[in-house]
Amino acid sequence: xxxxxRRRGAVLExxxxxxxxxxxxxxxxxxxxxxxxxxxxxxxxxxxxxxxxQREDLLIATLTRHWRPLDIPDTGSLRQDALALLRTxxxxxxxxxxxxxxxxxDYFRETGTDFNDLRSRLRPADQTPPxxxxxxRAIERGELTDVPRPERVVNLPFDLxxxxxxxxMGAVPDEAIVEIVDTVWLPLLDLPTHSTQAGR
Numbered sequence: 001x002x003x004x005x006r007r008r009g010a011v012l013e014x015x016x017x018x019x020x021x022x023x024x025x026x027x028x029x030x031x032x033x034x035x036x037x038x039x040x041x042x043x044x045x046x047x048x049x050x051x052x053x054q055r056e057d058l059l060i061a062t063l064t065r066h067w068r069p070l071d072i073p074d075t076g077s078l079r080q081d082a083l084a085l086l087r088t089x090x091x092x093x094x095x096x097x098x099x100x101x102x103x104x105x106d107y108f109r110e111t112g113t114d115f116n117d118l119r120s121r122l123r124p125a126d127q128t129p130p131x132x133x134x135x136x137r138a139i140e141r142g143e144l145t146d147v148p149r150p151e152r153v154v155n156l157p158f159d160l161x162x163x164x165x166x167x168x169m170g171a172v173p174d175e176a177i178v179e180i181v182d183t184v185w186l187p188l189l190d191l192p193t194h195s196t197q198a199g200r
Contacts, residue, residue, distance in 0.1 A: 016041045020062040028103040067122050078138035086177045094171040
């Protein structure tokens with residue numbers, strides 16, 4: 001009995017999504033075809049179609065398997081939590097984010113979506129975004145006042161780091177991470193959300 005015949009369930013699905021990831025990395029979304037993935041995974045196209053009727057379904061399954069959830073730090077300090085989280089993102093996600101931006105450009109054009117839409121699909125619906133969780137913990141500890149804060153402000157550190165990664169196509173210098181937290185983010189969290197100028 002061949003290895004192809006013996007594989008079942010999660011073992012087979014993992015082999016397929018691993019092969020699909022290799023195809024995506026090497027050939028981008030244009031090369032992300034059932035034929036190429038089946039050949040790489042050592043299986044047949046009907047096996048893939050039975051599990052993922054649409055190519056986008058297979059793409060999401062592949063990215064979900066290779067987009068490891070981040071460990072949320074809990075140091076007892078909002079500043080240290082934010083720095084630790086951004087450093088983890090920088091170390092573990094820089095290559096993947098850049099890869100996704102480049103190799104999935106055709107996917108974004110084809111579907112009319114963007115990286116934020118894709119990230120929402122990869123994150124479980126009931127999962128609190130990492131920086132929102134850090135802010136919630138800081139409120140519980142009494143570091144921050146419990147006032148409404150715009151989602152854009154709460155998630156700003158990740159957005160700025162991601163921006164720098166994509167602009168430079170590389171990891172972000174640590175001094176930039178410290179600047180984002182100390183100079184940009186923490187002061188914004190303490191500003192009352194209603195302190196806008198009249199007429200703006």
